[in-house]
Amino acid sequence: MASLAVxxxxxxxxxxASGATGVRIELTRVHSSPFVxxxxxxxxxxxxxxxLAASGDTVSAPVIEGxxxxxxxxxxxxxxxxxxxxxxxxxxxSDLIWTQCAPCGDDQCFQQxxxxxxxxxxxxxxxxxxxxxxxxxxxxxxxxxxCPGYNYTYGTGWTSGVQxxxxxSFGSSPADETSVSDIVFGCSNAxxxxxxxxxxxxxxxxxxxxxxxxxxxxxxxxxxxxxQDSNSTSTLLLGSSASLNDTGVGTTPFVPSPDMAPFNTxxxxxxxxxxxxxxxxxxxxxxxxxxxxxxxxLIIDSxxxxxxxxxxxxxxxxxxxxxxxxxxxxxxxxxTGLDLCFALPSSKSAPPAMPSMTLHFDGADMVLPAGSYMxxxxxxxxxxxxxxxxxxxxxxxxxxxxxxxxxxxxxxETMSFAPAxxxxx
Ligand SMILES: *[C@@H]1O[C@H](CO)[C@@H](O)[C@H](O)[C@H]1NC(C)=O
Ligand SMILES: *[C@@H]1O[C@H](CO)[C@@H](O)[C@H](O)[C@H]1NC(C)=O
Ligand SMILES: *[C@@H]1O[C@H](CO)[C@@H](O)[C@H](O)[C@H]1NC(C)=O
Ligand SMILES: *[C@@H]1O[C@H](CO)[C@@H](O)[C@H](O)[C@H]1NC(C)=O
Ligand SMILES: *[C@@H]1O[C@H](CO)[C@@H](O)[C@H](O)[C@H]1NC(C)=O
Ligand SMILES: *[C@@H]1O[C@H](CO)[C@@H](O)[C@H](O)[C@H]1NC(C)=O
Ligand SMILES: *[C@@H]1O[C@H](CO)[C@@H](O)[C@H](O)[C@H]1NC(C)=O
Ligand SMILES: *[C@@H]1O[C@H](CO)[C@@H](O)[C@H](O)[C@H]1NC(C)=O
Ligand SMILES: *[C@@H]1O[C@H](CO)[C@@H](O)[C@H](O)[C@H]1NC(C)=O
Numbered sequence: 416m417a418s419l420a421v422x423x424x425x426x427x428x429x430x431x432a433s434g435a436t437g438v439r440i441e442l443t444r445v446h447s448s449p450f451v452x453x454x455x456x457x458x459x460x461x462x463x464x465x466x467l468a469a470s471g472d473t474v475s476a477p478v479i480e481g482x483x484x485x486x487x488x489x490x491x492x493x494x495x496x497x498x499x500x501x502x503x504x505x506x507x508x509s510d511l512i513w514t515q516c517a518p519c520g521d522d523q524c525f526q527q528x529x530x531x532x533x534x535x536x537x538x539x540x541x542x543x544x545x546x547x548x549x550x551x552x553x554x555x556x557x558x559x560x561x562c563p564g565y566n567y568t569y570g571t572g573w574t575s576g577v578q579x580x581x582x583x584s585f586g587s588s589p590a591d592e593t594s595v596s597d598i599v600f601g602c603s604n605a606x607x608x609x610x611x612x613x614x615x616x617x618x619x620x621x622x623x624x625x626x627x628x629x630x631x632x633x634x635x636x637x638x639x640x641x642x643q644d645s646n647s648t649s650t651l652l653l654g655s656s657a658s659l660n661d662t663g664v665g666t667t668p669f670v671p672s673p674d675m676a677p678f679n680t681x682x683x684x685x686x687x688x689x690x691x692x693x694x695x696x697x698x699x700x701x702x703x704x705x706x707x708x709x710x711x712x713l714i715i716d717s718x719x720x721x722x723x724x725x726x727x728x729x730x731x732x733x734x735x736x737x738x739x740x741x742x743x744x745x746x747x748x749x750x751t752g753l754d755l756c757f758a759l760p761s762s763k764s765a766p767p768a769m770p771s772m773t774l775h776f777d778g779a780d781m782v783l784p785a786g787s788y789m790x791x792x793x794x795x796x797x798x799x800x801x802x803x804x805x806x807x808x809x810x811x812x813x814x815x816x817x818x819x820x821x822x823x824x825x826x827x828e829t830m831s832f833a834p835a836x837x838x839x840x
Contacts, residue, residue, distance in 0.1 A: 437654020441587040442488040442505055442637065486642060486720030488813065489613055490651055493584040494600070495537030500584075501529045501614035505637070505651060506718030507823070508810075510555060510622035510680050511567050512583075512629075513574055513601030514615035523605040527614040534579060534602055543578040549599040551578055554623050556676035565601060572609030574616075576602045585653070598629055619717065620680035621672060627825065630654070636822040637717065638837035639813055641786070647838035659822050661833035665779025669828045673709035681714040681808065682823065684830060685777035689728060691739070692770030696731040703728070703809055713809040715816070715830065721753075722788075722800050722812040729802035732772070736789075736798050740767065747795040756797040766796045774811075781832060787815050 493500040494514060501514055515524045517533035524531070534540040543550060545562035552560035557567065566575040579602045586592035603615070610616060618625040619635065627635055636657035639649045670683040686703040689696050702725045705712030711725065724732070733755050737744070740757055747756030759766060769785035790799040803809050820835040 437632070437652060437656040438585040438593050439587050439656060440490045440492070440585055440651040440653070442490050442639070442649035442651055443502065486813065487613070488637075488639060488649055488717060490617055491587075492617065494532050494581050495534075496539040496582055497537075498582075498584045498594075499530065499532050499537075501527070501532065504610065504613045504616040504718060505619060506616055506716070507619040507682060508680065508714070508716035508718045509567075509569065509616070509677075510618035510620040510625040510628075511551065511565075511574075511601050512598065512615075512617050512624070512626055513567070513576070513603050515606060516576060516602035516604055519604050524603075525606055525608040525611050529614050532602075534581075537581065539582040539596065541580055543580055543599055547599070549578075549624060549629075551601070551624065567601065569609070572607030574601065574603040574606040574610070576604045578602070587650075595630065598626075599624060616718075618680075621682065621825075622676075622680045625680075627653070627823075632657075633826050634658070634822060634824050636820060638820045638835050638840040639717070639817050640837040641817045642720075642814060644838060649837055650840050657822055659820055659831050659833055661820055661835055664831050664833040665776070665781065666829050666831040667776035667779045669830060670705055670712065671828075673705070673707075675709055678709045678808075681716070682830070683712045683714050683808070684811070686713045686774060686809070687777060688775040689732060690773040690775065691732065691735045694735065696728075696735055698728045698731050705808070710806040711808060713811060715811045715821075717813050717816070719810050719812040720814050722810060722815045723803040723807075724800060724809045726802040726805070728809070729800060732800060733798060736769075739769065742767070742796070745795065747792070747797050751790075751792050751795055751797050752801075753790075753797040753799065754801060756795045759791070759794045759796050762793040764794065766791055779832070781819075782834070783815055787817055790814070 487504045489502040490505045491500055491502050503514065514532050515527060517531040519531060542563060550562050551557060551565045552562050557565060563577050564575065565578060566573055578599060580597045580599050582594055582596045583598045584592055584594045619627050622628060630653060632653045634657040635653045637649060637651045640647045667684060670685050672679050672681055672683055683705055687700065689698055703713045736755065742757040742759065745756050745758040747753060766789065769789060771785065772783045772788050774781040788799055790797055799814050818835060818837050820833050822831040
């Protein structure tokens with residue numbers, strides 16, 4: 416049984432290799448509005464619980480009300496034999512792959528748009544033995560975990576069930592469909608409603624349970640369309656087809672992650688400074704440094720919407736934006752959850768022009784146009800950034816990653832990126 420994990424990765428590598436170019440998956444969004452407020456709330460809770468989870472205590476995460484699954488990108492994949500397709504949140508900030516399973520007790524599952532997967536109806540389902548290296552209690556260092564059950568906690572919620580293994584199918588068209596057997600996943604029979612809008616989640620983090628690790632993908636990339644652009648789909652590529660052919664590619668090394676959960680899941684980057692227009696902001700050089708005890712640092716996360724930065728950096732940006740805009744400020748925090756908002760004359764007004772913001776990574780500059788750091792919600796025009804709780808990693812969220820082709824190269828331990836029109840990708 417100890418060899419199960421090895422076997423799984425061999426099978427999966429073989430599957431991706433025979434597919435030659437890897438897997439292409441389309442991403443859609445969970446729709447709702449106004450998106451910013453709920454996305455910000457979701458983000459805040461998510462992070463506070465992650466920190467608690469890391470302390471090794473059993474925690475009860477604050478659960479937020481209302482439709483909270485906002486600002487998320489969903490990938491469609493299929494589970495079982497015969498395959499049942501379902502939409503799942505694509506999350507580089509966690510590892511577990513899961514879907515809701517039948518039978519689900521009364522009110523234990525949140526509503527989903529697709530039929531519930533029933534393992535009893537699939538010829539390829541099996542329970543995961545507790546001796547497996549991918550048994551979640553070990554693989555994710557869950558507190559108070561008793562195999563074969565799990566309760567996996569996110570800041571915005573939790574999901575619990577039993578681990579199994581299944582055949583999964585990926586691909587946005589029959590032509591590039593790939594099936595991979597023996598993927599370890601969570602068969603959830605109780606979850607909080609925070610994932611409403613999806614039928615589960617796919618972890619793309621560094622841990623052994625993630626889809627990236629189980630496929631032995633080596634590289635993956637995505638190109639996220641603007642959240643407000645409700646018509647076009649984004650793309651996720653897994654495996655060798657995930658390469659950047661674009662012009663203007665920048666490459667920066669990942670910073671090694673701390674060797675403890677949940678930080679060992681995250682992709683850390685080395686951010687050395689920030690400019691607004693041509694002005695370098697006076698941010699102390701070490702504010703984004705990852706400490707040996709796991710505090711601080713900056714991670715990139717597809718499952719978080721709004722970027723949060725350590726306060727010393729956030730306040731510099733806030734002050735610089737404030738000094739550039741002549742519109743009156745207004746308290747938009749109730750409507751948007753954001754801290755710095757300006758009042759536009761009307762909801763139809765175009766906001767004033769702003770220079771781009773540059774994130775200076777080790778070896779590469781990431782240029783964010785105004786639309787990637789400011790956001791308009793009716794007549795409110797707000798800075799789409801927030802400050803991070805002390806000690807938590809700063810997070811580069813998906814709003815700031817829009818219209819950028821981003822490649823994670825696990826083998827080279829680098830992230831590459833290039834500006835792109837993701838709606839035509
Ligand atoms: C899972 O953990 C969360 C947070 O600690 C808790 O609220 C929830 O009741 C637990 N679920 C189950 C099924 O034990
Ligand atoms: C789930 O989302 C749908 C559509 O956004 C909404 O109608 C429904 O009330 C939500 N359910 C819960 C429990 O939040
Ligand atoms: C979920 O499944 C586990 C294992 O079969 C069982 O112990 C638990 O009672 C189930 N929970 C619900 C809410 O049905
Ligand atoms: C799946 O199993 C359930 C009972 O567990 C049954 O009601 C349902 O019809 C089955 N679906 C298929 C497609 O066989
Ligand atoms: C979005 O798609 C719908 C249906 O395909 C189309 O009618 C509409 O014009 C599109 N909207 C935009 C902004 O492209
Ligand atoms: C990059 O080019 C290669 C070779 O022409 C191709 O196979 C691959 O699909 C391209 N990747 C992207 C993301 O366009
Ligand atoms: C972690 O290390 C940093 C930098 O050395 C220090 O400032 C901080 O107090 C430490 N935090 C904990 C919880 O040990
Ligand atoms: C971050 O980048 C700076 C500038 O290139 C470099 O001096 C520093 O050693 C890097 N830090 C880490 C942890 O890689
Ligand atoms: C975040 O910024 C707000 C507003 O600028 C400030 O009141 C708050 O103290 C800051 N929080 C932290 C954790 O630094």
